[in-house]
Amino acid sequence: MTADLDSPLNNDMELVARTQGGDPEAFDELIVKYTPRLYGLVYHMTSNHEDTNDLLQDIFSKAYRSMANFRGNSSFYTWMHSIAVNMTINFLKKRNRRQHPSLNDPDSNIENDPDFIAATSNGDPTKEVSIHELQKKLNAAMQKLSHDHRIVVTMFDIQGIAHAEIAKILKISEGTVRSRLFYAHRLLQNSLHEFKRN
Amino acid sequence: MNHEPMHKIIKLKRYEQPPEGYYQDFLHEFHRRQRAELLNLPLSTLIMERLLGLIPEFRVPAMAFAGAAAVAIIASLAIIRETPRNEMARAYSASYTPTRPYSQAPVTIHNIQPVSLRINMDQQIQPQNASTLFPPSYLLQARPVSHESPLSF
Numbered sequence: 001m002t003a004d005l006d007s008p009l010n011n012d013m014e015l016v017a018r019t020q021g022g023d024p025e026a027f028d029e030l031i032v033k034y035t036p037r038l039y040g041l042v043y044h045m046t047s048n049h050e051d052t053n054d055l056l057q058d059i060f061s062k063a064y065r066s067m068a069n070f071r072g073n074s075s076f077y078t079w080m081h082s083i084a085v086n087m088t089i090n091f092l093k094k095r096n097r098r099q100h101p102s103l104n105d106p107d108s109n110i111e112n113d114p115d116f117i118a119a120t121s122n123g124d125p126t127k128e129v130s131i132h133e134l135q136k137k138l139n140a141a142m143q144k145l146s147h148d149h150r151i152v153v154t155m156f157d158i159q160g161i162a163h164a165e166i167a168k169i170l171k172i173s174e175g176t177v178r179s180r181l182f183y184a185h186r187l188l189q190n191s192l193h194e195f196k197r198n
Numbered sequence: 199m200n201h202e203p204m205h206k207i208i209k210l211k212r213y214e215q216p217p218e219g220y221y222q223d224f225l226h227e228f229h230r231r232q233r234a235e236l237l238n239l240p241l242s243t244l245i246m247e248r249l250l251g252l253i254p255e256f257r258v259p260a261m262a263f264a265g266a267a268a269v270a271i272i273a274s275l276a277i278i279r280e281t282p283r284n285e286m287a288r289a290y291s292a293s294y295t296p297t298r299p300y301s302q303a304p305v306t307i308h309n310i311q312p313v314s315l316r317i318n319m320d321q322q323i324q325p326q327n328a329s330t331l332f333p334p335s336y337l338l339q340a341r342p343v344s345h346e347s348p349l350s351f
Contacts, residue, residue, distance in 0.1 A: 028225060035224050044211060052216075056224070057231055064232075103214060110213040115206040138211055157208040185204045195207050 012076040019067050027067070030076070031060055037159070038084045044154040045088045045147070046095075047139050048102040055091055059084050074168065081169040089147050101139060106131055119195045134195070141191035149184035152177055 012033075018026035038059065043052040063083055070079060110116050110131060120129040142150055151170065155161040156177075167174045 031225055031228060032221075035221050039216060039221075040212065043214070043216075049216060053224075053227075057228060060228055061231065061235070104216050106210075106213040107215050110210060113210065113213070116210055119207050119210065134210070135214065138208065142208075142211075153208060157205050158211050181201070185201050188204050188208065192204070192207055 013072060016067070016070060016072070016076050019064075020070070027064055030080075034077075034080055035060075038080065040159055041081065041084055041154060042088050043104070044142065044158050045092065045150055047143060048100065049104055050102055051091070051095070055088060056084075059087050062087065078165070078168050082171070085151060085169060089151070092147055101143075103135060103139060106135055129195070137192060137195070141188050144191060145184055145187060149180055149187070152180045153184045153188070156181055 012030070015026045015030050019030070035056065039052060039056060042055050042059070043049065046052050046055070063080060066083070070076070074082075116131075116134075120131075120134055142153065145153065152166060155166045155169070156163070161169075163174050163177050166177045170177070
């Protein structure tokens with residue numbers, strides 16, 4: 001699915017044009033293409049699968065209704081991500097402290113990831129940390145961040161979106177993106193110091 | 199500060215994935231919600247959407263708008279010119295009723311009689327009473343309730 005995002009963006013524009021022309025199947029293709037990416041964005045912000053599912057449905061519904069207003073001033077990728085970010089932050093503001101994490105189980109491939117091995121054993125096999133313990137602590141650390149910091153960490157560290165693209169999506173400067181990341185990493189370091197590799 | 203170790207730890211969160219088959223079901227769920235949303239839309243919204251949808255298909259010659267505008271302007275001007283004059287004249291004549299008819303004879307210099315300052319004693323001076331001083335009024339006067347006849351309904 002991630003490979004699809006590397007395809008030329010004009011493919012998106014073609015699908016957008018078809019959707020605007022009244023072809024709902026073209027929008028279905030956009031949904032299939034963008035769901036995994038946007039799911040990650042919303043899920044890592046909310047830490048709740050059910051909330052993510054509902055919110056993602058609303059995000060695509062809003063995008064479909066607003067499709068007539070999309071003029072192509074930015075790429076569809078940026079436009080779609082902007083809608084997702086704005087709706088997610090609005091949702092989190094309303095949800096406030098009423099929060100019940102509902103985390104997905106990590107893929108079993110995590111056990112073979114060298115970064116996971118290094119982080120959990122920290123050079124000492126007797127002090128190994130379970131996957132779920134790591135997941136719980138990572139989640140708690142993420143939830144301590146403000147929405148503004150969590151969104152840049154989600155997009156840059158987890159989703160691998162470039163600084164310039166994050167700046168476009170959030171409508172802030174690249175310098176602001178970098179400074180938010182710096183501050184967020186410092187906060188995360190305090191929460192996750194036990195996993196920090198030497 | 200070296201961000202790399204923290205970046206690598208946080209990156210591990212990407213292994214958290216939704217249950218298998220979730221992405222396939224997501225599209226079906228989207229279609230189902232769209233249909234449900236349509237069914238729950240109020241009738242007025244549906245009618246408006248239909249009308250808005252018809253607008254692009256409704257082709258009217260460009261000159262038709264100009265013709266309609268011209269007709270509207272002419273009709274407005276006619277109404278503005280005619281209506282106030284007639285209405286005002288009618289309202290004025292209804293409100294003003296002279297007590298005596300005007301003399302129909304045109305006033306010319308030959309018709310004017312000399313005015314005498316002498317008192318004509320032959321003429322009897324009519325006694326002035328209330329009925330002559332105050333002409334009869336057609337307004338219904340309110341009466342105290344105690345003065346009403348007991349048989350009046």
